[in-house]
Amino acid sequence: MTNNELKNNSQNRTLKQWLFNPFQFIAGGNALFLGLVIMLAAAFLGSLGDLHFDGVIDLHIGKPAPLWFFIAEVLIDWLCLSIVLLIAAFFVSRSSFRIIDVFGTQALARTPYLAALLVIMPKGFNRFAEYLAAKGMQQPTTITIESTDVLLFIVGIVVVLSMLVWMVALMYRAYSVSCNTKGGKAIISFIAGLIIAEILSIVSIWQLALRTGLR
Amino acid sequence: MKKLPSICPACQSPLNIKRLSCQKCSTEIEGLFELPALAKLSVEDQEFVVQFVRCSGSLKEMARLQKLSYPTVRNQLDNVIEQIKIPENQQ
Numbered sequence: 001m002t003n004n005e006l007k008n009n010s011q012n013r014t015l016k017q018w019l020f021n022p023f024q025f026i027a028g029g030n031a032l033f034l035g036l037v038i039m040l041a042a043a044f045l046g047s048l049g050d051l052h053f054d055g056v057i058d059l060h061i062g063k064p065a066p067l068w069f070f071i072a073e074v075l076i077d078w079l080c081l082s083i084v085l086l087i088a089a090f091f092v093s094r095s096s097f098r099i100i101d102v103f104g105t106q107a108l109a110r111t112p113y114l115a116a117l118l119v120i121m122p123k124g125f126n127r128f129a130e131y132l133a134a135k136g137m138q139q140p141t142t143i144t145i146e147s148t149d150v151l152l153f154i155v156g157i158v159v160v161l162s163m164l165v166w167m168v169a170l171m172y173r174a175y176s177v178s179c180n181t182k183g184g185k186a187i188i189s190f191i192a193g194l195i196i197a198e199i200l201s202i203v204s205i206w207q208l209a210l211r212t213g214l215r
Numbered sequence: 216m217k218k219l220p221s222i223c224p225a226c227q228s229p230l231n232i233k234r235l236s237c238q239k240c241s242t243e244i245e246g247l248f249e250l251p252a253l254a255k256l257s258v259e260d261q262e263f264v265v266q267f268v269r270c271s272g273s274l275k276e277m278a279r280l281q282k283l284s285y286p287t288v289r290n291q292l293d294n295v296i297e298q299i300k301i302p303e304n305q306q
Contacts, residue, residue: 027284
């Protein structure tokens with residue numbers, strides 16, 4: 001196969017490949033840089049609407065906090081999952097792998113949550129969420145909701161859940177490509193890693209909030 | 216010239232070579248000869264190995280040419296290594 005043929009082959013890429021396995025084409029330092037930019041953008045947008053990434057796969061409306069706390073949250077989430085999956089890969093993968101690929105691809109895998117933020121940022125979503133919370137706890141509320149708030153809320157929930165599924169699929173692909181893991185072992189180790197990382201990140205963010213007086 | 220098949224199309228078992236012939240003098244040698252390890256690979260994997268050698272064994276260069284990520288190319292190489300190892304272990 002000539003170099004030209006190889007270049008032609010590489011152009012036969014589908015949108016599906018880019019959406020669900022971009023790590024075939026991008027990894028290492030490039031993915032890390034792009035992922036960090038996306039995470040910082042997500043932290044900044046989150047700080048504008050008090051949307052906290054308080055766990056590896058969590059996105060909640062919370063109390064106001066300084067920008068650094070939102071940045072710390074996204075970094076803790078990313079580091080917890082990357083480190084746990086890196087340790088899992090040492091046991092599961094039979095081939096060598098680069099640490100920068102694991103961290104880079106996991107950073108880029110968090111892209112869907114940036115899209116989710118854009119959908120749930122409008123005030124109408126928060127207003128209806130607060131209204132539901134007050135009703136759920138049977139507390140009196142002065143919140144007045146508009147007819148569009150319900151629609152915004154339903155659309156927001158559907159989009160967030162879709163983005164969550166997409167993000168977890170990307171995280172698995174990132175793990176599979178960067179560590180060359182396949183089959184049952186890969187799936188089981190990923191699920192176990194995700195659960196451990198989720199617990200670790202929640203505890204770490206909680207501790208950070210406690211120690212800095214934000215809770 | 217046709218491409219050398221390495222797998223039986225009927226039962227999917229590995230194929231061996233039974234007859235070799237010289238195109239110049241038409242001498243024919245008959246026997247049971249095993250295919251070399253690289254010839255047992257699929258056409259795609261053989262092309263990968265050729266490209267790997269052309270790139271002087273640089274996975275980074277291969278990744279750049281194919282516009283693929285480094286781990287993807289390395290995983291392809293790992294798959295080829297795994298396939299070469301299997302017949303070695305069977306011997």
